[in-house]
Amino acid sequence: MNIKDLSDEILFTPGHTACAGCGAPPIVRNIMKIFGKDTIIYTPANCLLVFGGTYPYLAWKVPYFHEAFENTGACISGVARALRKQGKKTLVVGIAGDGGTYDIGIQALSGAAERNEDVIYICYDNEAYMNTGIQRSGSTPYGAATTTTPAGTKIPGKLDHKKDMAEIMRAHEVPYVATMSIAHQRDFLEKAKKARDVEGFRYLHIISPCPTGWRFDPSLTIEMSRKAVDSGMWTLFEAEYGEITNIYKPKKKIPVKEYLMGQGRFRHFTPEMVEELQRWVDHKWKRIYGEEP
Amino acid sequence: MYEIRFHGRGGQGGKMAAEAYALAAFLEGNYAVSFPFFGAERRGAPVKAFTRVDDKKIRIKTQVYEPDYVVVLDETLIETQDVLEGLKKDGTVIINTQRKPEEVRLSKPVKCATVDATGIALEVLGRPITNTAILGALARATGRVKIESVEQAIMEKFGARLGRESGEKNARAARMAYEQTLVGTSQGGKEFVPRPQWLPDVHEMPIGGAIGTMKTEAGLIGIGSFVENKTGDWRTFIPAIDKEKCIGCRFCWFYCPEGCISMVEGKAEVNYDYCKGCGICAHECPAKAIEMTREVKA
Incomplete structure (x- = not known):
């Protein structure tokens, strides 16, 4: 599948109030072109909730609900079961940020996955609580400066590494898990299509660079997605019932330093910190790709 | 006591400007408070911030409703709202614009100072962040604080956060604005119709607040x-597509965060009603057919 095969119909309209250069709107607009009109969207608290609608105004052109932060998994489970009981095949999609997935929503998400509910859960990952003003989440990478992990003279940003949420979801052995990047168009569209067509629990995890929180020029959002993949900070794979079935390997691996440069949240990095993050990336690389980087 | 209201867009630094001004006044021995007002706004949406200065302790904690001075960091804001609302009789408005005070049209003629803070910020800082430059204009127009105090406050406030070099650059932006500010009187007579709101009574309110698409007075x-929410006035830079060079690959159409690029006869076309000027289209265009330039606002 190619971007030329996508329809012109827009189900997430312009006029939304995301920051200029936000990574999330192109993700949801294009994914909705694949999912189509017969879709119901649930979102907990996140940026997308706020910029996608301020009651009574709304950018979505499909049924849309706002639920509490911690229960995306539970809400989509209930709605999907009610619809299936009525014999309807409507896609039920929950879209949460990394805070609503890694931290606050993980119990309801894990439960829904365990029960293999017939839903799609999307985590758009901008690596911090951007909606409330850039607080660290379980997804924030090592060393990144956020308002709750500021880079000071004693503590240089976040001390812990990013949690591997996609691997946690893979361990649930659900029908479909995929990690995605909008910069990899064909891969992105194929995975969205597959998620639409598979039955049972599907988990999509998409990197969503944030010019405001990561502090880079808004024109570089797509470039950041691309560099995240090329450096190994972000890995693209598909898994079915717990088995990895497809891996995208960058043609040329770039040093993690090239990804860090140009992002204000890593500006304070010392050579030792770069090395620590590179070590983490190389370890992950070996685990996913099964070879030395 | 005198009060200042700052009008800006999220990310332009209205809050930091209000804080830095308060610090400058404090350095001269005054009492000063500042605070922002925002809801769930993103970068680019209209926001406000306030500063109060007095020679004795300040007990009042409300928003500023009747300012002595109004500072406008983004001139597109004067088109959509009456920034003079509540301004005291002899009050002054300070506007970031390339225009002269006499060329600015507001709801009534008032003392008006103008400066091209965006131009100065682009020249000195390389980014359209206008909050420090505008403080130079504020010092010039009001004469309430010395430019040296403004420079010192900026060095302390911005230097601590962004490093010494950045602090110095921002102080230089303020000094340049101080020197280039024009003071005069604005034109009046511009009318503002407040945007109607949808305010249903209890019988009209749908169950659970669930609404389909509805046409209302609002x-x-x-x-x-x-x-219907036109976000085009958020932008500083504007893309121009060279139709000759466009190869119709749809990359910009795919990546545009606003979804405001459409394909017309195989070529990309921008709907400027929504474009926020992020520049992703220009950066991703494989044919280099899109160019971003600073938009000249009429």
Whole structure:
């Protein structure tokens, strides 16, 4: 599948109030072109909730609900079961940020996955609580400066590494898990299509660079997605019932330093910190790709 | 006591400007407070911030409703709202614009100072962040604080956060603005019609607040209604597509965060009603057919 095969119909309209250069709107607009009109969207608290609608105004052109932060998994489970009981095949999609997935929503998400509910859960990952003003989440990478992990003279940003949420979801052995990047168009569209067509629990995890929180020029959002993949900070794979079935390997691996440069949240990095993050990336690389980087 | 209201857009640094001004006044031995007002706004949406200065302790904690001075960091804001609302009789408005005070049209003629803070910021800082430059204009127009105090406050406030070099650059932006500020009188007579709101009574309110698409006096509401929210005035830079060079690859159409690029006869076309000027289209265009330039606002 190619971007030329996508329809012109827009189900997430312009006029939304995301920051200029936000990574999330192109993700949801294009994914909705694949999912189509017969879709119901649930979102907990996140940026997308706020910029996608301020009651009574709304950018979505499909049924849309706002639920509490911690229960995306539970809400989509209930709605999907009610619809299936009525014999309807409507896609039920929950879209949460990394805070609503890694931290606050993980119990309801894990439960829904365990029960293999017939839903799609999307985590758009901008690596911090951007909606409330850039607080660290379980997804924030090592060393990144956020308002709750500021880079000071004693503590240089976040001390812990990013949690591997996609691997946690893979361990649930659900029908479909995929990690995605909008910069990899064909891969992105194929995975969205597959998620639409598979039955049972599907988990999509998409990197969503944030010019405001990561502090880079808004024109570089797509470039950041691309560099995240090329450096190994972000890995693209598909898994079915717990088995990895497809891996995208960058043609040329770039040093993690090239990804860090140009992002204000890593500006304070010392050579030792770069090395620590590179070590983490190389370890992950070996685990996913099964070879030395 | 005197009060200042700052009008800006999220990310332009209205809050930091209000804080830095308060610090400058404090350095001269005054009492000063500042605070921002915002809801769930993103970068680019209109926001406000306030500063109060007095020679004794300040007990009042409300927003500023009757300012002595109004500072406008983004001139597109004077088109959509009456920034003079509540301004005291002899008050002054300070506007970031390339225009002269006499060329600015507001709801009434008032003392008006103008400076091209965006131009100065682009020249000195390389980014359209205008909050420090505008403080130079504020010092010049009001004469309430010395430019040296403004420079010192900026060095302390911005230097601590962004490093010494950045602090110095921002102080230089303020000094340049101080020197280039024009003071005069604005034109009046511009009328503002407040945007009507959808205020249903208890019988009209749908169960659970659930609404489909509905046409109301406040315009379209419900599903898909954000199309009536024109975000084009958020931008500083504007893309221009060279149709000769466009190869119709659809990359910009795919990546545009606003979804405001459409394909017309195989070529990309921008709907400027929504374009926020992020520049992703220009950066991703494989044919280099899109160019970003600073938009000249009429």
